[in-house]
Amino acid sequence: MSKVIAIASQKGGVGKTTTAVNLSASFALAEKPTLLIDLDPQGCASVAYGITTDDSRRGVYELFTQRVPVSDISFKATIPMLDIVPCNIWSNTAEEQIIQSSKNRTVLARALEETGGAYDFVLLDCPPTLSHLTVAALAAADSVLIPVQGEFYSLKAFDAFMKLIRTIQIGINPSIDIEGFLFTMYNPRLRLSQRVRTELEEKFPNRVFKTVIPRNITLAEAPAYGVPAILYNANSKGAQAYLDLAHEIIKGERTR
Amino acid sequence: MSKVIAIASQKGGVGKTTTAVNLSASFALAEKPTLLIDLDPQGCASVAYGITTDDSRRGVYELFTQRVPVSDISFKATIPMLDIVPCNIWSNTAEEQIIQSSKNRTVLARALEETGGAYDFVLLDCPPTLSHLTVAALAAADSVLIPVQGEFYSLKAFDAFMKLIRTIQIGINPSIDIEGFLFTMYNPRLRLSQRVRTELEEKFPNRVFKTVIPRNITLAEAPAYGVPAILYNANSKGAQAYLDLAHEIIKGERTR
Numbered sequence: 046m047s048k049v050i051a052i053a054s055q056k057g058g059v060g061k062t063t064t065a066v067n068l069s070a071s072f073a074l075a076e077k078p079t080l081l082i083d084l085d086p087q088g089c090a091s092v093a094y095g096i097t098t099d100d101s102r103r104g105v106y107e108l109f110t111q112r113v114p115v116s117d118i119s120f121k122a123t124i125p126m127l128d129i130v131p132c133n134i135w136s137n138t139a140e141e142q143i144i145q146s147s148k149n150r151t152v153l154a155r156a157l158e159e160t161g162g163a164y165d166f167v168l169l170d171c172p173p174t175l176s177h178l179t180v181a182a183l184a185a186a187d188s189v190l191i192p193v194q195g196e197f198y199s200l201k202a203f204d205a206f207m208k209l210i211r212t213i214q215i216g217i218n219p220s221i222d223i224e225g226f227l228f229t230m231y232n233p234r235l236r237l238s239q240r241v242r243t244e245l246e247e248k249f250p251n252r253v254f255k256t257v258i259p260r261n262i263t264l265a266e267a268p269a270y271g272v273p274a275i276l277y278n279a280n281s282k283g284a285q286a287y288l289d290l291a292h293e294i295i296k297g298e299r300t301r
Numbered sequence: 302m303s304k305v306i307a308i309a310s311q312k313g314g315v316g317k318t319t320t321a322v323n324l325s326a327s328f329a330l331a332e333k334p335t336l337l338i339d340l341d342p343q344g345c346a347s348v349a350y351g352i353t354t355d356d357s358r359r360g361v362y363e364l365f366t367q368r369v370p371v372s373d374i375s376f377k378a379t380i381p382m383l384d385i386v387p388c389n390i391w392s393n394t395a396e397e398q399i400i401q402s403s404k405n406r407t408v409l410a411r412a413l414e415e416t417g418g419a420y421d422f423v424l425l426d427c428p429p430t431l432s433h434l435t436v437a438a439l440a441a442a443d444s445v446l447i448p449v450q451g452e453f454y455s456l457k458a459f460d461a462f463m464k465l466i467r468t469i470q471i472g473i474n475p476s477i478d479i480e481g482f483l484f485t486m487y488n489p490r491l492r493l494s495q496r497v498r499t500e501l502e503e504k505f506p507n508r509v510f511k512t513v514i515p516r517n518i519t520l521a522e523a524p525a526y527g528v529p530a531i532l533y534n535a536n537s538k539g540a541q542a543y544l545d546l547a548h549e550i551i552k553g554e555r556t557r
């Protein structure tokens with residue numbers, strides 16, 4: 046059975062998409078068959094793998110509104126063992142239709158079950174809201190990976206987000222667990238970043254990844270070339286950090 | 302009459318709240334009576350002025366659901382001539398209720414008209430989505446200020462956002478104009494940032510602010526102390542840049 050990990054936070058710009066794109070590439074390079082689903086109407090994860098908004102490919106829209114199986118809408122990425130379901134919700138009306146169907150919490154969960162054991166990992170990139178698409182992802186996920194920027198607003202966003210996770214655990218998906226908190230764009234010289242990290246390790250012992258993602262220009266530049274950082278500059282600190290993260294998750298080191 | 306400026310972008314983490322907080326402070330210091338309304342359920346702008354989520358103050362929730370006038374829910378900030386309407390949408394049910402009432406596009410616009418000429422500037426901090434709260438803000442605004450991080454995903458987000466602005470202009474608010482594109486967290490040494498800036502100046506001549514906001518630690522640290530950057534470290538490049546921006550808008554230099 047696949048492990049389904051939602052990558053979510055309602056705080057914007059904390060590195061959800063950068064994590065989804067580079068972690069999926071790292072799992073595939075570690076020869077773990079992986080599926081990446083882009084649930085963010087901005088479509089950044091799709092764009093990071095070279096898909097443009099005028100691309101008429103089917104994707105998340107058909108998954109939710111027509112229950113088309115994942116195998117019919119996914120396509121092979123540039124890296125072997127990695128498939129992608131792009132986000133093709135390009136208008137408000139399409140989003141309204143998705144919202145209506147995603148209210149049926151089980152649509153995404155059922156579509157992923159139908160893939161059987163085809164994938165070791167399924168990653169869900171979420172939009173920066175607590176809206177229906179994020180709730181649908183949390184309903185279908187085994188665990189949630191929460192990127193954290195070591196800054197004040199990101200720390201403040203926690204309480205609301207953890208409340209949502211508890212609501213999901215009680216009502217919709219009792220087995221969802223926290224995969225971990227991942228520090229992104231981390232600058233160890235900032236007092237604030239160290240403070241946020243210490244607070245988090247105290248509040249959620251054993252739930253903060255050992256791997257920390259540094260601020261690194263390769264991670265910001267690679268999407269412009271439609272490839273993950275590992276294919277743009279394999280020796281960069283950013284690409285290496287996501288490989289480390291993939292190994293940390295595969296070995297299940299941090300928690301359990 | 303007040304000038305109502307929505308600060309919006311569906312791309313997360315580009316500096317919408319940092320701009321709303323520091324520009325509102327800069328207008329007030331320039332002795333222009335200003336109102337800041339926090340329309341983002343994350344409540345970062347409220348937090349940046351020292352309001353916490355357990356604060357039982359009335360705010361945006363009462364404005365939308367009970368049509369309470371702005372004068373009854375706003376409070377005086379630490380800076381003279383600056384009033385704030387906090388965001389007090391702390392749960393999904395509250396947000397659903399707001400969405401139902403914000404479908405009535407004119408609620409916010411009417412509430413702002415009732416303030417008469419009390420303010421020279423009204424700033425609306427928007428969430429990172431194209432949802433009802435953002436649409437309600439664009440329906441009520443005279444213009445929209447769009448923060449841009451000089452990075453690839455931010456550039457990609459434009460097309461969808463400009464489509465939304467055109468839809469608003471045709472159907473809901475024909476007079477809304479672009480106040481300008483503001484470069485935030487700008488690092489002139491990055492090739493990517495320069496490329497994004499040149500592309501934008503070509504695509505939207507006369508709509509890119511001369512003022513550029515540099516990446517500056519004071520802007521990230523000040524919210525932790527519940528004050529805008531100008532009160533935390535007046536000499537910082539970040540605080541000065543927002544003062545320059547306020548003067549650029551007051552003088553109407555860039556466009557017209």
Ligand SMILES: Nc1ncnc2c1ncn2[C@@H]1O[C@H](COP(=O)(O)OP(=O)(O)OP(=O)(O)O)[C@@H](O)[C@H]1O
Pocket residue numbers: 056057058059060061062063064085089171172173229230231258259260261262264265266283311312313314429450452453454455
């Ligand atoms: N470790 C890093 N080093 C440098 N830049 C980074 C890093 N991680 C992310 N970025 C850049 O920061 C910006 C925000 O990251 P990203 O878009 O991945 O965040 P997000 O949480 O997915 O945003 P949204 O809330 O809009 O979905 C992007 O321009 C990205 O390229």
Ligand SMILES: Nc1ncnc2c1ncn2[C@@H]1O[C@H](COP(=O)(O)OP(=O)(O)OP(=O)(O)O)[C@@H](O)[C@H]1O
Pocket residue numbers: 055056057058173194196197198199312313314315316317318319320341345427428429485486487514515516517518520521522539
């Ligand atoms: N010029 C700057 N220099 C340094 N840090 C900045 C700057 N502008 C914003 N930041 C920091 O970057 C992060 C994102 O900024 P901010 O929260 O204002 O963006 P936003 O667009 O309002 O995000 P959201 O999409 O979640 O509403 C915050 O932690 C903020 O403190």
Ligand SMILES: [Mg+2]
Pocket residue numbers: 061062063085089171172
């Ligand atoms: Mg994203």
Ligand SMILES: [Mg+2]
Pocket residue numbers: 317318319341345427428
């Ligand atoms: Mg914000």
